[in-house]
Amino acid sequence: MFENYILTEGSCKNVSKDGKIIGYQMQTQITYYRGIPCSMIHEVKVAADGVEVPREKILFSPDGEDFFTLDELETVTSYKWEFGEKATVFVEQEGGLAPGEHEITLTTSIRTAYIPVPVGGFKTRKVVIA
Template identity: 50%
Template sequence: MFDGYIFTDNTLTNVEVDGEVIGFEMRTRIPYYRGVPLSMVHDVEVEVDGEPVPRGDIRFTADDGGHWWTLTEMETVTFFRWEYEDEAVVRVLRPGGLPAGEHEVLLRVSARVAYIPVPFSGEMRRTVTI
């Protein structure tokens, strides 16, 4: 239902910090029609060219980089909400980022909501060129 919002078009880019490419990131929207506390984000999964990214290499922010969390840290973040109208950023830590060329990237985001017994998910696969 919300798959079309999961991986914002033309947002995947390598990330450079202090002159070093530390990984890559993309923007996403919540796969639900309301905002949720970050503790209700069940999972964020990324695959690149068919290879899953380890969970520990994924970082998440819902305030344009003001606060970054690991997925494990997010499990306890009840004071910060990801609102429906806000794009979040999913960052993958990977020294050197993605090499130049074409890549197939899958982004899957799942959230728990109070009255649905299973996580509510959305996913999108895009072919991107770096």
């Protein structure tokens, strides 16, 4: 039901810092009807052109400003990922994605207090990097 929220169309782009491309990012929305503390994010996975990104290369930001590793997210209770708000998933990758078309798959899942298994899904989109 929420699959189209997982990878926001048109949001995938390379990220530059000090004139160098340091990685790429995309936006996502929660696959649930209400917000949760970031500590309840169960899983975030990214695959680019069929190759899964190592967990330690993925950062998550509920607000587009403060980024956390996936290990740090387990203890982040002071930030919430709210329904309807776009969070940012950043992948550390020197040079980012090469110009052209790529197939990106983003997987997210969350835990809730009263559902015994994580809730989530994945979305694959073709993206074009200029």
